[in-house]
Amino acid sequence: MGWEHVTASDVFAFAMIAVIGASFGVILVLFISMKRHAGRRDDQVDELLREVHLKEKELARPASKAEPIAQAWEKQADWWKDDKPD
Secondary structure, three states, rough: OOOOHOOOOHHHHHHHHHHHHHHHHHHHHHHHHHHHOOOOHHHHHHHHHHHHHHOOOOOOOOOOOOOOOOOOOOOOOOOOOOOOOO
16 A cells, blocks of 8 residues: 555545644634633623613613703704794
């Protein structure tokens, strides 16, 4: 048994099996790494989640019924109405 029976298509098939094996190996390493680090979480993540939760609570509260304060540059809402009778 020697290399004289190996054709170009056999080499291509072996190369494809090697590429697929390497791909599965990379995916396996990623899953193992994720499993090892799943329990750890930064304090910054907890702070960010707390901020988001507080903002959602703030936005969920009903708005006050008071009239909004107009800025100095704003006109009255009915500026276009003619106050003078004809």
